[in-house]
Amino acid sequence: MSGHNEHTSVDTHEHLPSYGKNVMIWLVLVALTALTVTVASVDLGNYTFFVAMLIASIKAMLVINIFMHIKYDDILMKSILLACGLVFTVIFIMYSFDLFNRYTG
Amino acid sequence: MNNTTNTNYTNFYQVKTKHKGLLAWLLTTDHKRIGIMYLISILSFFLVGLTFAFLMRLEMLTPGPTIVDAQTYNSFFTLHGMIMVFLFIIPGIPAVFGNFFLPLQIGAEDVAFPRLNLFSYHLYLTGAFLALYSLIFQTHIDTGWTFYVPYSLRTGTDVTLPLMAAFILGFSSILTGLNFVTTCHRMRVKGMKMFEMPLFTWALYSTAWIQVVATPIIGITIVLVLLERSFGFGIFDPTIGGDPVLYQHLFWIYSHPAVYIMAIPAFGVISDIIATFSRKSVFGYKVMAYSTIAIAFIGYVVWAHHMFTSGMSDTARTVFSFLTFFVAIPTGVKVFNWVATLWRGTIVLSSPMLMALSAIFLFSIGGLTGLHLGSISTDIHLHDTYFVIAHFHYVIIGGILSMFIAAMHFWFPKMFGKMHNEKVAKIGVVLYFIGANVLYFPMFIMGYMGMPRRYFDYLPEFQIYHVISTVGSWILIASILLMFTNLLIAIFKGKPVGSNPWGAKTLEWTMPSPPPLLNFIETPVPSHDPYDYHGHDERNFEDVKYIENKENDIINQENS
Amino acid sequence: MSTTSVDAHGHSNNHAGHGYGDNNQLYVHFHRDDYGSKFGMWLFLFTEVLLFGGLFVLYYGYRIAYPHDYHNAAMELNIVMGAVNTLVLLTSSLTMVLSIVALRRKSIKTSLFYLIVTFGFGATFCVNKYFEWSAKIHHGIFPGSMELRETRPAGEVVFFGLYYLMTGLHTFHVIVGMVVMVFCFIFIRTGTINSDKYIVLENAGLYWHLVDLIWIFLFPLFYLLH
Numbered sequence: 001m002s003g004h005n006e007h008t009s010v011d012t013h014e015h016l017p018s019y020g021k022n023v024m025i026w027l028v029l030v031a032l033t034a035l036t037v038t039v040a041s042v043d044l045g046n047y048t049f050f051v052a053m054l055i056a057s058i059k060a061m062l063v064i065n066i067f068m069h070i071k072y073d074d075i076l077m078k079s080i081l082l083a084c085g086l087v088f089t090v091i092f093i094m095y096s097f098d099l100f101n102r103y104t105g
Numbered sequence: 106m107n108n109t110t111n112t113n114y115t116n117f118y119q120v121k122t123k124h125k126g127l128l129a130w131l132l133t134t135d136h137k138r139i140g141i142m143y144l145i146s147i148l149s150f151f152l153v154g155l156t157f158a159f160l161m162r163l164e165m166l167t168p169g170p171t172i173v174d175a176q177t178y179n180s181f182f183t184l185h186g187m188i189m190v191f192l193f194i195i196p197g198i199p200a201v202f203g204n205f206f207l208p209l210q211i212g213a214e215d216v217a218f219p220r221l222n223l224f225s226y227h228l229y230l231t232g233a234f235l236a237l238y239s240l241i242f243q244t245h246i247d248t249g250w251t252f253y254v255p256y257s258l259r260t261g262t263d264v265t266l267p268l269m270a271a272f273i274l275g276f277s278s279i280l281t282g283l284n285f286v287t288t289c290h291r292m293r294v295k296g297m298k299m300f301e302m303p304l305f306t307w308a309l310y311s312t313a314w315i316q317v318v319a320t321p322i323i324g325i326t327i328v329l330v331l332l333e334r335s336f337g338f339g340i341f342d343p344t345i346g347g348d349p350v351l352y353q354h355l356f357w358i359y360s361h362p363a364v365y366i367m368a369i370p371a372f373g374v375i376s377d378i379i380a381t382f383s384r385k386s387v388f389g390y391k392v393m394a395y396s397t398i399a400i401a402f403i404g405y406v407v408w409a410h411h412m413f414t415s416g417m418s419d420t421a422r423t424v425f426s427f428l429t430f431f432v433a434i435p436t437g438v439k440v441f442n443w444v445a446t447l448w449r450g451t452i453v454l455s456s457p458m459l460m461a462l463s464a465i466f467l468f469s470i471g472g473l474t475g476l477h478l479g480s481i482s483t484d485i486h487l488h489d490t491y492f493v494i495a496h497f498h499y500v501i502i503g504g505i506l507s508m509f510i511a512a513m514h515f516w517f518p519k520m521f522g523k524m525h526n527e528k529v530a531k532i533g534v535v536l537y538f539i540g541a542n543v544l545y546f547p548m549f550i551m552g553y554m555g556m557p558r559r560y561f562d563y564l565p566e567f568q569i570y571h572v573i574s575t576v577g578s579w580i581l582i583a584s585i586l587l588m589f590t591n592l593l594i595a596i597f598k599g600k601p602v603g604s605n606p607w608g609a610k611t612l613e614w615t616m617p618s619p620p621p622l623l624n625f626i627e628t629p630v631p632s633h634d635p636y637d638y639h640g641h642d643e644r645n646f647e648d649v650k651y652i653e654n655k656e657n658d659i660i661n662q663e664n665s
Numbered sequence: 666m667s668t669t670s671v672d673a674h675g676h677s678n679n680h681a682g683h684g685y686g687d688n689n690q691l692y693v694h695f696h697r698d699d700y701g702s703k704f705g706m707w708l709f710l711f712t713e714v715l716l717f718g719g720l721f722v723l724y725y726g727y728r729i730a731y732p733h734d735y736h737n738a739a740m741e742l743n744i745v746m747g748a749v750n751t752l753v754l755l756t757s758s759l760t761m762v763l764s765i766v767a768l769r770r771k772s773i774k775t776s777l778f779y780l781i782v783t784f785g786f787g788a789t790f791c792v793n794k795y796f797e798w799s800a801k802i803h804h805g806i807f808p809g810s811m812e813l814r815e816t817r818p819a820g821e822v823v824f825f826g827l828y829y830l831m832t833g834l835h836t837f838h839v840i841v842g843m844v845v846m847v848f849c850f851i852f853i854r855t856g857t858i859n860s861d862k863y864i865v866l867e868n869a870g871l872y873w874h875l876v877d878l879i880w881i882f883l884f885p886l887f888y889l890l891h
Contacts (some may be wrong), residue, residue, distance in 0.1 A: 002670040017766045026759040033751050040889035045674065047735045052885035067762050068874045076290065077707065084711040087318050087405055088718055091358060094406050095722060097425070098354070101418030217701050283708045291701040321712045325719035329830070337809035338826035339819075340723060346819030346826075351726050354717055 025066045032059050114626065115472070116522070116619040134219035137620060139226050140205030141520070143638070146191055148200055148589075150233060154188035155582060157181050162371060162544075162578040165571045168563050177563040179247035180262075182559055187251030187267060187297045191274050194234050194361060194505060199316075200229070200514050203309045205520060207285060209620065211614035212294025212629040217287040225280040232273035239266030240569045244425040249559065251360075252327075254341040254352045258334055261404050261472035265331060272327045275320045280368075282316025285309055291472050292610070298629040302634075304380075304387060307394045308373025311401040314367075315362045318486060319405075323359035326352065336501060361408035365400055367501065371508035372397065372439055375461045378515055379443050381609040382458035383450025384643070387636055389442045396435035413481050414488045422481050429479035436472055440465060455607065456530035460511035461539040466505025471496055474549065489559075492552025495545045502541050502581070510588060518606045522618040523599030528621050529591040534585035544577030608634050608643065706868040710875050713838070718880055720831050724886060727823045739891035741806070741853070743830070746797045747888035750790055751880065757786030758877040761870045769862045771851060775871020780850055787833040787843040793835050798829075830889055835883060838876045845869045 032098040044051060065071040070081060117137045123130045130138055161181050164171050204222065208215055218221050240246060244262045257264050277344070289302065291308045302310070329340055330352075339345040341352045360477050380387045387393055409417060409425040417425075443465055452458070474496045477483045487493065518524050547570035552558075563571065605614040612629045613620075669821050727736050764779035805812030806825055813822050849869050852858040 007676050010672065017769060019763060021768055022759060022762045022766065026755065029755045030752065033748065033755065036885055036889060037748050039889075040744070042883070043259065047891060050712065052889050056885050060878055063758065063874055063878050067758055067877075068871055074556075077704065080704075080707060080711075083314075084318060084714065087402075088714065089404055091722065092720070094409070094425075095354060095358075095726070098350075098417050098421035099726050099729045101420040102416075141719050182835060216703060217698070219706075277713050283705055283712070286708055287701050287705045291698055317708050317712055321715035325716050329719075332808075332830070337814075338830060339813075339822040340806070340830070345814055346731075346822040347732065348726070351723060354726075355722065358719075358722075434872060453878045533736075 022066065025062055029059055029062060112640060114617060114621050116148070116592065116617070117622050118619060120622045125408035131577075132605050134215070135225050135622065136204050136208050136215050136219065136222060136324045136581055137520075137624075139154040139222055140201055140203075143196070143229070144205060144520075146230060146233065147197060147281055150188055150192040150237070151328075152559065153237070154185055154193055157185040158186070159578060159582055161185060165563075166575045167600060168565055169422065170489050170561075175246065176247065178561045179559075180245030183249055187236060187271075189238060190250050190363075191271055192236065194367045194501060195231060196274075196278065196281075197367070197505070197509055198308055198374065198512060199312055200226075200364075201509075202305075202374070202516060203281070203285060203312075203370065206307050206516060206613050207288060207306060208292065209290065209519075210303045210611050210635075211289065211292060211297060212625060212631060213292035214623045214625070215292075216284050217291050218284050221280055221390050221484070222284055225277045225284070228273055228277035228280070232270045232277060232358060234596060235273065236267055236270035239263065239270065239361075248432070250446065251356060253348075253356075254330065254333070254349045255343055258329060258342055259539070260351055260521075268327045270475040272324055273323045275327070278316050279320045279324075279576075282313035282320070285313035286317060287504055289313070293628075294629055300391060300634060301631060301633055302394075304376035304390070304393055304397070305373035305611075307397050308369045308371075308376070310344075311371045311397045312366050315366050319359045319362040319366075322355060326359070329355075338443075340539040341419065341613050350415055350417065353410065353415055356407075357408035362401070362404040363410065364500075365404040367505050369397055369400060369563070371464070371505040372400075374508040374512045374515070375443060376439075377609075377611065378457045378511060379446050379463040381607055382453040383447050384452040384453070384608070384638050384641060385446055385636070387639060388445035389438075390634070392438055393442055394427075396438045399435040403428070403435065408433060410479055410484075413484045419634070424480045424513045426479060430476065432659065433472070433476065439570070440469060440472075453608075454531075455514075456525075456527055457515035458535075459509040459531055459534045460507050460514070463534065464504050464507045464511065467499055467507065467538070467541055468509050471499030471501075471503055487552060488546075490552035491556045491558055494558050495552060498545050498548075504544070507537065507541075510585070513592060514588075515607070516613075517595070517601045519613060519618045519620070521596050521599070521609050522601055523595050523601045524606060525592050525595035525599055530588060533588035535589065536580060540577055540579075540581030540584050542577070544574055547571075547573045547577075557585055589617055610638060610641075667776065669865050688812055695722050697862075699862075700740050702864050702868060703871075706871050710871060713875055714879075717831070717834070719836070721882070724827050724831070727820065727827070731818075731820025735824050736891050738821040738824035738828075739887065739889075741887050743797060744888050745802070746793060747884050750793050751884045752879045753786050753793070754880050757783045757790070758874055760786065761873045765863060765866055765870055768853065768858070768863050768866060769860055773859075777850065777853055780846055780853070784843055784846045784850075786845070790839055791836060793833065798832075801825075832887070835876065835879055838879070842869070842873045842876050845872060847877065 023069060032055055037053055038054060040048070040054070064081070117135055122133065124132050130142060133139065161178070164173055164181070188627075199506075204216070207213075238505065243266065246260075246262045246264055246267055248257045248260055248262070248264055252264060252268065289299075289306065290417055293299075293302070329338070332338055333341050333347075337345065339347050341347040341349060343349055376387055376393060407419055407425060407429045410429045413422055413426070474492070478487060478493060480495060515529055520554065551567055551570045551574075554567070556563060556570075602618055604617050607614070607619075610632075612631060615629050616625055670752070739792055760783045761780045764776045764783060767773075767775035767779060801807065807824055813825060817825075846869065848859060849866050850864060
């Protein structure tokens with residue numbers, strides 16, 4: 001977080017963005033949606049939740065990186081995103097200490 | 106950085122604007138005017154909260170009804186809690202001094218989003234009036250400021266409006282935080298790195314992060330309580346499946362970090378004041394900055410220590426209790442570094458400095474008694490007793506309100522271009538210190554003996570402590586009124602001062618007082634150490650009498 | 666940012682004049698800082714994530730408390746409706762991106778076209794949601810209904826409570842996003858948003874993607890886990 005006076009412009013990529021790449025990403029997203037719906041009809045037992053969340057996370061990564069441009073943003077933008085994600089994860093972990101032992105213990 | 110009085114400029118009070126009169130203030134985007142508006146509104150609400158505190162203490166003078174009945178007493182502590190927490194102490198230092206001095210300390214013309222800043226103020230005002238209206242003119246709400254379910258779902262008193270007010274105030278807080286984070290990253294003057302910002306700015310930066318990342322949680326919680334009351338979603342209502350403990354989780358996920366929203370800016374003020382009046386750079390500057398961030402982060406992993414008796418699982422209680430002790434590390438770092446800064450410093454005992462010294466003492470008592478509450482075994486005994494009240498009032502009155510008042514004295518010359526009467530201010534500080542101790546120390550004893558908080562009545566054996574405590578409240582209130590009156594008089598009758606009456610080194614002291622509209626007449630050149638006292642000559646600062654005395658001492662020494 | 670020069674601090678140098686002088690008239694620089702605006706927008710998005718975060722936390726808590734009721738309740742939701750809405754939002758995210766791409770390539774017409782299409786997808790989503798909710802309400806499943814209170818176990822009451830809350834709050838965000846799009850449309854028409862100053866549209870896009878992002882998680886959590 002120190003000394004990032006260096007960023008010089010809004011977009012670090014100077015070239016004009018293209019249509020094609022975004023359409024590709026969209027196709028992948030649609031495919032992943034089809035996959036998650038298909039997997040849902042298969043009984044994976046306890047893994048159902050994790051598989052569904054894994055696919056959702058991959059989709060989220062694609063949207064954040066490409067559609068929301070984080071991939072092309074500078075380190076500051078990436079690190080604040082990481083900080084927010086970290087806090088969110090920490091809240092879930094700390095909260096689990098209560099839930100798992102109270103409801104399932 | 107010499108201390109000259111420059112009259113050849115227009116300060117931000119005198120600037121002619123598009124709008125006239127009151128609108129020139131209400132529609133301004135100037136961060137300094139917004140800061141002054143926050144100061145006026147926040148102090149007004151503070152006085153309202155103070156009145157309720159006074160009445161509560163008066164009621165507790167004797168067992169049984171003294172001046173009001175039990176139900177009124179219930180609404181008194183709710184009003185006191187709501188007003189002080191949501192309207193005064195959470196916005197307090199960041200909204201008033203943050204708005205005014207954040208851009209000045211980093212050499213900026215304004216905050217990053219000036220219009221958003223104004224919007225934020227209007228949200229604050231709306232929320233505040235909504236809260237006051239519903240609290241005072243509607244049915245007397247009796248839930249306490251925590252709005253715990255299921256009581257808040259069942260109570261016949263109207264909690265809808267106060268909750269909406271809290272939601273709006275939360276929104277205002279989020280926008281201020283968002284603005285400050287962006288300002289710290291984007292508006293620093295050329296040449297100032299992140300780790301060259303004054304510690305007050307660092308404190309505001311960390312606070313702003315908490316405001317952004319914690320406040321939405323309370324927002325959604327409030328919405329849920331409102332919806333639960335009107336539609337019966339069953340989320341929190343135990344009769345149809347909800348779990349009230351989860352409400353407490355959500356509530357404290359915000360409200361514990363909120364404690365640091367209150368405390369961290371106060372730490373920042375202490376750092377700035379101690380460095381200035383020790384004529385020394387802060388000891389361990391980087392560690393101080395890191396510890397600020399560390400406190401902000403640790404705030405997220407300890408929230409459930411407010412819930413040790415709520416029926417959480419034992420594992421969770423152990424984990425949260427264990428982690429709670431980690432708060433003591435960065436806080437301890439701060440306290441020791443302040444003391445180390447004083448060491449071998451050229452100490453100037455001005456009123457802000459006296460207040461900061463008393464704050465270190467009082468805050469340490471508050472902090473150390475927090476450890477008793479953080480360990481489960483003792484907390485089971487002390488939970489919901491006067492011990493808890495004493496603990497957090499030592500922190501808030503001793504560490505935060507005192508630093509708010511110290512900041513008022515410290516930055517008063519810059520905000521108004523006048524100097525207050527230092528002698529009166531110092532008497533006020535001493536009275537404040539005595540009052541706070543007389544008021545709150547007996548509460549530790551009462552609490553330990555088993556006096557529960559929020560009770561209207563008590564056993565006769567507690568009366569002696571309640572009497573002492575009530576007398577303490579009179580001393581404390583007298584001291585606060587004395588200091589406020591002193592400052593108010595100084596606005597009109599104070600001696601005009603130059604740019605830097607205290608001999609401080611941060612950038613806000615480089616421009617004339619009060620500052621011109623766009624703050625800096627020339628672009629400031631930051632030094633690598635925000636508190637760089639190399640080559641400092643005490644004799645340049647002779648606005649204040651005590652410094653003259655100091656100067657005489659120096660001259661005498663040189664002559665002899 | 667091709668024509669405006671930006672100094673090392675990211676502040677554009679295109680503000681003219683200085684604040685003093687002008688007969689003491691209030692003159693506040695609203696200096697242009699696109700990076701700063703985007704930064705602020707991301708911070709705002711974090712607050713949105715945390716706002717939903719509170720609900721996700723509750724969902725997670727009750728999921729552990731009532732695994733079987735969650736399972737049974739999820740069976741009653743219509744996967745097809747959910748999947749269609751997922752596709753609608755994903756596609757709208759794409760068209761939003763394409764609108765920005767087109768604007769930056771200076772083809773205003775294409776940009777406006779994609780913006781209208783995005784708006785249309787948003788509307789489709791809402792209509793879909795309307796039918797979905799109506800069907801549920803028709804079956805007597807809504808917060809506080811007799812059906813839920815009298816005949817269903819606690820976990821199902823909570824599940825449907827959260828279902829209405831989370832999808833409801835999400836749909837509210839969709840509507841807000843659509844309102845923002847209307848403003849963007851007007852600004853592009855008037856030229857306030859153009860191929861050089863497209864930050865407003867970009868921020869609107871970020872907001873719209875967030876709405877999509879939240880749905881990406883809501884869809885499996887409510888419709889698929891049975």
